[in-house]
Amino acid sequence: MTLPDDQVFARIGDDGFTRLVRAFYAQVPGDDLLGPLYPPDDLAGAETRLRDFLVFRFGGPQRYVEQRGHPRLRMRHAPYAIDEALRDRWVALMDRALDESALPPDVTAVLRPFFADVATFLRNR
Numbered sequence: 001m002t003l004p005d006d007q008v009f010a011r012i013g014d015d016g017f018t019r020l021v022r023a024f025y026a027q028v029p030g031d032d033l034l035g036p037l038y039p040p041d042d043l044a045g046a047e048t049r050l051r052d053f054l055v056f057r058f059g060g061p062q063r064y065v066e067q068r069g070h071p072r073l074r075m076r077h078a079p080y081a082i083d084e085a086l087r088d089r090w091v092a093l094m095d096r097a098l099d100e101s102a103l104p105p106d107v108t109a110v111l112r113p114f115f116a117d118v119a120t121f122l123r124n125r
Helices: 005-027 040-057 063-068 073-077 084-101 105-121
Strands: none
Touching: 005 040, 005 084, 005 105, 040 063, 073 105, 084 105
């Protein structure tokens, strides 16, 4: 049986999402495609925003919405030229972060396709 999306937070909590997002952003500064998109002085902010979005999206506290409103992902990512190569790199780094963070398999089975689908949705070039 597949884990419902709204049960992911109950399985891994803030700690699981923090580990995952930290593992992702640890790779970003040295990446030739993604690194230039993230201002070094805002990596911590980007990490917090992604973690809070994921917590909200997968059944946890509503911090993201309380602080930033509706996610409006396409609008928020519109200023960035997201092509297939950038999408694929983001997914590759997130896949590596999923492996590194060693979340339960049922959680990874929900998150991996979610990340791939959202990354595809955000392509704008």
